Amino acid sequence: MSGKTPALIAAVFSFVMVRLTGQQxxxxxxxEQVRRVLSVLRELREDEAALARIGEGEEAWKGWEEVRKKDVDDWLKEISNHGWLRMAWWENIIDGSGASGEVEIEPPESEEEREDADEEEESKRLREVRAGSMRQEEFDYLSETxxxxxxxWKKLMLVKIDELVQSGILEEEGEDTEMRDVS
Known part of the structure; x- marks a missing residue:
């Protein structure tokens, strides 16, 4: 399947939102989600920053023709049926890693704000723990998990130590605990 780039973007956005929120x-x-995304994508042709980056001619906007919900649905089927959801880009999105699912689609006002937002997003991305990144969950000792x-583990060890003290194998003297030879 080819063409209808905005429909592809809306379909990918839809899948990603489900994955990030962890909710179907x-x-x-x-x-509603598709309607909002398509509305934003339609407004791009009038956005000064987008026009500056992409251009104003029809050639620059090739593939951005008017898109209907059916086009998005067609891309959803394409993505689902052709293994896109078994690729690394999808596997690296952690289920439920997005907060509420509400997305602010308002672009930053100025170039400086846009650069700050890009830097903040890059910083967030670098701090993420996921497959293929330098940060791996197994070595993130300060994570909530x-x-x-x-x-x-600490609670279990304290219970075991307490059992050893009560059975006489360990002798507790102040803050030091000594092992007794029970042989």
Whole structure:
């Protein structure tokens, strides 16, 4: 399938939003989401920053013809049926890693704000833990998951130490705990 670039963008956006929120959308939510994305994409032709980057001629906007919901649905089928959701770009999106699912689509006002937003987004992306990045969850000892695991481990160890003290194998003297030879 080719053409209808805005429809492809809307379809990918739809899949990504479901993955980021970790929640399936119903038909009404999906229709609203597609309507909003297509509206924003239509307005790009009037956006000064987009015009400066892409250009004003028809050749610059080739593939950005008027798009209907059916075009988005066709791309959704294409993505689903041809293995796109088994590729690295999809696998690297962590389920539920987005907050509320509400997306602010308002572009920054000035070039400086746009650069700041780009830098902030890049900084967030670099801090993410995911496959293929230098930061791996197994080595992120300060993550919430690792802290919870440590708290459970610590509690278990303290219970075991307490059992050893009560059975006489360990002798507790102040803050020091000594092992006794029980052989």
């Amino acid at each position: 959308t119903d038909t009404k939510q999906y229709n 690792k802290r919870e695991q440590f708290a459970r």
